[in-house]
Amino acid sequence: MPDPLSADALDTLEDVQLAERAVDGDFAAFEKIVERHRDKVYRLAFSLTKSEADAQDVVQEAFINIYRKLDTFAGDAQLSSWMYRIVVNAALMRLRKARRRNEVSVEEVHDGARLERSAPGEPAGWRVRGDEAVENRELRDQILAAIDQLDPKYQAVFLLREIEGLSLDQIASVLELSTGAVKTRLHRARLFLQAALEPYLGREEDISN
Structure with a gap:
């Protein structure tokens, strides 16, 4: 696990650097990723689901999956784009079950x-x-x-x-x-x-x- 950093120090890191620290076991770095992108992720989830409850569920599911899959992030694209993919997939899966009619x-x-x-x-x-x-x-x-x-x-x-x-x-x-x-x-x-x-x-x- 990397040496812990203060919240202010984490603020100065790029997303890729935060992801690297999170993969190495620094959960505070992952929390900083969540803090940095939570609003955009929720907005996208709500835009797709049109439901506050569904959007909250999608956000929760998406961040769990993001944390689990963070070691697969190659760093050759923006972290936000990679995260959006997980959010969209979670939202679309929910929509396919609920909105066919x-x-x-x-x-x-x-x-x-x-x-x-x-x-x-x-x-x-x-x-x-x-x-x-x-x-x-x-x-x-x-x-x-x-x-x-x-x-x-x-x-x-x-x-x-x-x-x-x-x-x-x-x-x-x-x-x-x-x-x-x-x-x-x-x-x-x-x-x-x-x-x-x-x-x-x-x-x-x-x-x-």
Whole structure:
């Protein structure tokens, strides 16, 4: 076990250094990892499960698995991305058991959906102007409801991109997919949301990125 460090000293360490110390038996280093990433992990879990209780269960399960598997972290990627993978897997496993009755197949939204003013070759965006979304509570509710209807595998990609702000390559690492598969899932998620929200946005509204 490495020599113990003060909380202030642990604060100065990078995630990889904390992980190395935790693997060597320094539980305070692991607690620092939990403290550093707990809020983001919970936010991601809640974004996927839409339930405080489920999100808390996912966070607890995820951190237990993170601790158990920490010695498998290779250090060739960000620790946060590696942790996100475990969180997403835990959340998706829970969703598969509880939400099959509400799943919507985004494959049903074909490429013929209206994609106004999108750049050639780029997927259409789902977002509306921020000021309108803030002022229109009904629209906000419809956006959240539409996201909630996405199949979990598409929802995970969408949330990691739009809520967490991860790059396509980072999402590919988190979900163990190719970057091309991430692009495809994100494209389909946006198509579904465009079609679902069109009645509330109006046919002439610009919702491109």
